[in-house]
Amino acid sequence: MKNQAKRVSKLLDDFHQTGKKGVAWLIDPDKIEDEDQFLAEFSWIKSSSLDLILVGGSHISRDNFSQVISKLQALFEDISVVIFPGSQMQLSAEADAILFLSLLSGRNPEYLIGQQVTAAPLVYKLGLEVLPTAYVLVNDGEMASVHHVSQTFALPNSKPELVEATALAGKFLGMKFFFLDAGSGVKSPVSPQVIQRVKKTVDLPLIVGGGLDTLDKCKVAFKGGADLLVIGNAIEKDPNFLAEVLAYKEVKNLSLNVN
Numbered sequence: 001m002k003n004q005a006k007r008v009s010k011l012l013d014d015f016h017q018t019g020k021k022g023v024a025w026l027i028d029p030d031k032i033e034d035e036d037q038f039l040a041e042f043s044w045i046k047s048s049s050l051d052l053i054l055v056g057g058s059h060i061s062r063d064n065f066s067q068v069i070s071k072l073q074a075l076f077e078d079i080s081v082v083i084f085p086g087s088q089m090q091l092s093a094e095a096d097a098i099l100f101l102s103l104l105s106g107r108n109p110e111y112l113i114g115q116q117v118t119a120a121p122l123v124y125k126l127g128l129e130v131l132p133t134a135y136v137l138v139n140d141g142e143m144a145s146v147h148h149v150s151q152t153f154a155l156p157n158s159k160p161e162l163v164e165a166t167a168l169a170g171k172f173l174g175m176k177f178f179f180l181d182a183g184s185g186v187k188s189p190v191s192p193q194v195i196q197r198v199k200k201t202v203d204l205p206l207i208v209g210g211g212l213d214t215l216d217k218c219k220v221a222f223k224g225g226a227d228l229l230v231i232g233n234a235i236e237k238d239p240n241f242l243a244e245v246l247a248y249k250e251v252k253n254l255s256l257n258v259n
Helices: 008-018 035-041 043-047 065-075 107-128 145-150 160-172 191-203 215-224 233-237 241-259
Strands: 021-027 052-055 080-083 097-103 129-139 178-183 206-208 227-231
Touching: 008 021, 008 080, 008 129, 008 215, 008 241, 021 206, 021 241, 035 043, 052 065, 052 107, 065 080, 097 107, 129 145, 129 160, 160 178, 160 191, 160 227, 178 191, 191 206, 215 227, 215 241, 227 241, 233 241
Parallel strands: 021 052, 021 227, 052 080, 080 097, 097 129, 129 178, 178 206, 206 227
Antiparallel strands: none
């Protein structure tokens, strides 16, 4: 059951305004064979400093989307669960909020506005907190599943001015949140130069994900200006990695309080 006290937009705004950093865990229901076993492995998160749980993926073929969200809500009742949709089919009343994405880096109308038009009436009925988000794919030319599904290419890290202009267009269109994503499982994350330019130009909450598989990469993304990091594949390969990133985040945020 949704808790109206969980305001994800306020959490993201607070990160942006205070300079504190957040971490989100991205879960792809398609990759969960045994939900109870999977969640038992991560039961320690209940007492951790994890800020958000995102649920979604480019390919959702199993009919367990709402079930996974419901179980996450029951186990991690103090952590907001947010839908990170790969299509208008990935919706659930069990979630707290939804990243209402428009893929601004591509020119496929289905992911710019088509899927959104189809999903909007149901999202309205479900009463989810809606986070209007400019979604921009950025990497060094690698193809991830999101590129194949959306039939679009990522903007290059080598063209920070193009990424900056794309994000600025999203701001002028009224979007309140920005997600720079390199794509699931890629080796090259969004560059710190791109993060820094977008953060300075839009001056709004900035989410960064994709390719963050080492603590050093996470540190670089935070230093560049990311307010919230999204980590998925690296946690699937090494569950301890999440604890490592959370520990670093806590120390970093504590230093802000001291100063």
